[in-house]
Amino acid sequence: MTDGTRGGDTPGGDTRGWDGERLAEIAGRYGTPVHVLDIARAERAADDLLAALGGLGRPGRVYYSVKTNYLPYLLERFAGRGLGADVVSGYELRAALRAGFAPRDIVFNGPVKTEDELALAVRESVRVNIDGEHEIAALERAAASAGVTAEVGLRLFPGVPVATSSDPAFVAAAERTAVRGRFGWPTGSQELERVVGAIRAAPHLRLTAVHAHLGSQIVFPDLLLAALDPVLAEAARLGVREVNIGGGFGVPGILRPRGSDRSPGPGLDPAAFLTSVDKRMAELGLADAVVACEPGRLLVSDAMCLLTRVMSRKELPDSRWLILDAGHHIAPWTGTGEVHRFQPVGRDFSPDLVPWSLAGPLCYEADIHAPDSDLPADLNVGDLLVMHDSGAYALGRSNNFIRMRAGVVAIEGERADVVWRAETDEDVFRFAVAPS
Structure with a gap:
């Protein structure tokens, strides 16, 4: 069994090509929860789809579904890759135009x-x-x-x-x-x-x-x-x-x-x-x-992952809980309609797997990612987990119910840059207007 920090097979699953050591470094530098976007993954997916269409012998077009992930950094890269844009609102249309999509390549x-x-x-x-x-x-x-x-x-x-x-x-x-x-x-x-x-x-x-x-x-x-x-x-x-x-x-x-x-x-x-x-x-x-x-999902789902830490561990007579700092406010689809893979990184973990219930930090009974997930028995407060496939709908459907929205760090080669900052108190309350 290989060291989880190096991205090989680890208890609870493998890192699916992500560099576990680098993910741990990003979490240490930027804090958690935080999304990590590997732009090369998204571009490979786009290129593969364009190649599939190009091999048909008839004209083909790809309109990227902007609602799936409207990150401007991502839109600009897709526009430069030759994709079109599918938009479903006026602000998405304006975002697509700003990102450089040609009007003839946009569908409303x-x-x-x-x-x-x-x-x-x-x-x-x-x-x-x-x-x-x-x-x-x-x-x-x-x-x-x-x-x-x-x-x-x-x-x-x-x-x-x-x-x-x-x-x-x-x-x-x-x-x-x-x-x-x-x-x-x-x-x-x-x-x-x-x-x-x-x-x-x-x-x-x-x-x-x-x-x-x-x-x-x-x-x-x-x-x-x-x-x-x-x-x-x-x-x-x-x-x-x-x-x-x-x-x-x-x-x-x-x-x-x-x-x-x-x-x-x-x-x-x-x-x-x-x-x-x-x-x-x-x-x-x-x-x-x-x-x-x-x-949308086909191009961006596994191009992003979500890093989250264990904030609390509870072993009760009828349940075993890990409470994470990422909940349904930034991953609203997990547990309710989709099952995502969680995998620990950052240190060596026990080969003994036990069923853990994974929950988020919200004071809300439905904030549960998975009722049972086989993960290392020695997971504890402070340990880092990767939730895979956070690229689809993580931004557009996130909210600030109880906790604030997470940022996005994009990696490309040796670079790691914040391309969407985490929300602040000032962001949450900027719409407040004092009565006259």
């Missing part, structure tokens, strides 16, 4: 877009994927005012689930959720025909794309391909130039239980899946159409 999605946001998109020549019927009139007004013809896309949903389980209750719930989609319009429906007709009747709009995003952490490629088939068929019928198949490609670093199932499968292989999509598009007569996707 989302169920709510204000008139001002739509006007900004039209002025900047950013394509909007229509998700609300009222957007058509607002976009027509903005395009007419600007004297341009605006390209628009249309969000669709097929009403087909992309996850399954041996648990019948989960399957039934997934089927109900898929049919009751609230994003876009159902394929093959009268509602879709009405919306298409309204777009085509608008003199300053041109329908050039369709879009579908069918879930998150999808690990069943056959189900996803079957669900996309009605979307691809609509794209062929409508004669659009681009088909955006969305994101949600599952990664191997997290576990999202499906009902009683604890092992829903490994991550989805994007290259193999895109090859299947390409083949089906050709069969439907979409040989020249652009295939696009909008991944």
Whole structure:
């Protein structure tokens, strides 16, 4: 067994390519909790996906999902790498423009877009994927005012689930959720025909794309391909130039239980899946159409990890607890919908593993990362743990309930730089206004 500080196999798991000694140095220098971003990991993931698209023999585009991690440092690197941006709010659109994404490489999605946001998109020549019927009139007004013809896309949903389980209750719930989609319009429906007709009747709009995003952490490629088939068929019928198949490609670093199932499968292989999509598009007569996707988690999940220290250890008659300084205020998805791997670094640990319950520091009963995690028996106050795969949604969904948001240290080669500072008291209370 190798020393945990050197990043080899250690009790409780391996460091998955992270340098454990360096992580311990960063924790010692910057304190905990703190996220560490390895920009090379993110760039490799982006390059791999671009290469997979480039090998299809048809035009392809990657729109990085900005909501997944809006760190400006990361956005700038992705823009320089040749990626586009998928945004779902006005401030994300402005962030993408500031980061250097070309307007033609930005797509504006989302169920709510204000008139001002739509006007900004039209002025900047950013394509909007229509998700609300009222957007058509607002976009027509903005395009007419600007004297341009605006390209628009249309969000669709097929009403087909992309996850399954041996648990019948989960399957039934997934089927109900898929049919009751609230994003876009159902394929093959009268509602879709009405919306298409309204777009085509608008003199300053041109329908050039369709879009579908069918879930998150999808690990069943056959189900996803079957669900996309009605979307691809609509794209062929409508004669659009681009088909955006969305994101949600599952990664191997997290576990999202499906009902009683604890092992829903490994991550989805994007290259193999895109090859299947390409083949089906050709069969439907979409040989020249652009295939696009909008991944987030796939590109950034394992590019960041979260360093956290043990603040309290409790061994009780019916439970064994480690209380950490990182909780749901900076990792709101752990324990509630995702299982992440925790691994100790910083010293040699006992080879004896015992089940620990891992909790955060919040005075809130649901602040639990894992009810049982096999970790070294000698873990104690002050020890350092790595929570893997913190790159997706760590910033955008964090909050300052009881404790404050964590910072981000980016590593590149020998450099380690703070690229997002930790929150302070002044940040928390800066909105306070004394009554007049």
